[in-house]
Amino acid sequence: MTFPPLRPELQGIEPYGAPQLDVPVQLNVNENPYGPSAACIADIAASVARAAATLNRYPDREFTELREALASYLNGDGGQRLVADQVWAANGSNEVMLQLLQAFGGPGRTAVSFAPTYSMYPEYARDTHTRWVTGRREDDFGIDPVAAKELIEEHNPHLILLPSPNNPTGTALPPGVVEMLCDAVGEGIVVVDEAYGEFRRSGTPSALEMLPRHRNLVVTRTMSKAFALAGGRLGYLAAAKEICDAIRVVRLPYHLSAVTQATALAALRHADELLAQVATLRAERDALVEWLRARGHRVADSDANFVLFGTFSDRDAVWQALLDRGVLIRATGPDGWLRVSVGTPAEMMAFKDALVDVTGGDVMEELA
Structure with a gap:
């Protein structure tokens, strides 16, 4: 036996990141x-200071106030009269997903997704x-709905994981596909991961609208992206009360600290100002898609705050060349593709200048 006695299937694996x-x-x-805005920062600081005075006690393990606030927010973005008992939260949507697999997956059970998809999903499994x-x-x-239904009939999964918008491609799923899968999987759970849901284009509905019609549907969100709270680590879901109650069986005691709860509640109080930048990022994303296509790149349609583009015979060389010029993007997704997050106008200009420098050609006039 080698030391430490790591499980065999984990030996030699590098940590995700x-x-x-x-x-x-x-x-x-x-x-x-x-x-976050100055007002939001001040509110978070004051809220955390109040929480600090109670840190000798365990936090509210049901985080009722936060669940009520999250339900209220979701009801303004596609939710249909959601209440606190239909909402669950954890330390980032990663932990939410892991809890779903702990509750509904396990030995002798199957989870399904459609590649390319979020690279953490197989790790949860x-x-x-x-x-x-x-x-x-x-x-x-x-x-493809036909192929998807055939896959479900063949493997009879207990969970289906559907990022929409998809990471790494940015693709949003039509409601009909989600509803078909909810019906096809029977009593299995369909998880629509809307980590980037707030960035969806006008006319793209949220899967939250389908919750009243499908008791096996779960919709996950995060405060990391649209709420600019990646450092706060708060992810959450909306689902039937029975699903939320099932997750409570596997959650660790007091898994959301008093500081995390206070931070998230303060951010939700400033939702309007935090989300005001979403429209700016959508416009920047759409302009980036247009710019890349005008230069002959293949670009996936995006409803997220990132763009997948390519294709390159040696994407790692392009990635490194951009990094050498001070621009860090991601080599992910299908072979030959790269993914770039949408940043500020200055960051987008730096990326465009570096990409033109790397791939050849003159910097062309900005596309409106």
């Missing part, structure tokens, strides 16, 4: 480039001893 490098332009992990099956997306990164 994008590069964290100190460079001038960091566009690799889909963060919101606009930090691995860590919970859940069998992992992936179907394939179409060339436009959509999901």
Whole structure:
């Protein structure tokens, strides 16, 4: 036996994580480039100070006030009369997803997604001893309903994980595909991961609207992206009360600290000002898609705050050349593709200048 006695299937595996490098332009992990407002920062500081006076006591393990506030927010973004008992939260949507796999996956059970998809999903399955099956997306990164239904009938999964907008492609799923999968999976759980939901284009509905019609549907969100709270680590979901109650069985005691709860509540009080930058980022994203396509790149349609583009015979060389010029993006997704987060206008200009320098050609006039 080797030391330490790590599980055999984990031996030799590198921990998940994008590069964290100190460079001038960091566009690799889909963060919101606009930090919280001064008013929000002051509210968070005051709220955390009040919480600090109670840190000798455990926090509210049901975080009732926060669940009520999250339900209220979601009801303004597609939710249909959600109440606190239909909302659950954890330390980032990563922990929310892991809890879902702990509750509904496990030995002898199967989880399904459609590649390319979020690279952490198979790790959740691995860590919970859940069998992992992936179907394939179409060339436009959509999901073929016929092929998807056949996959479900073949493997009879207990969970289906559907990022929408999809990471790393930015593709949003049509409601009809989600509803078909909810029906096809029977009593299995369909999880629509809307980590980037607030960035969806006008006319793209949230899966929250379907919750009253499908008791096996779960919609997850995060405060990391649109709320500019990646450092706060707060992810959450909306689902039937029975699903939320089931997750409570596997959650660790007092898993959301008093500081985390206070921070999230303060941010929700400032939702309007924090989300005011979402429209700016959408416009910057759409302009970036247009700019890239005008230069002959393939670009996936995006409803997120990032853009997948390509294709390159040696994407790692392009990634390194951009990094050498002070611009960090992500080499992820299908072979030959790269992903860039949407940043400030200055960051986008730095990326464009570096890309033109790397791939050849003159910097053309900005496209409106």
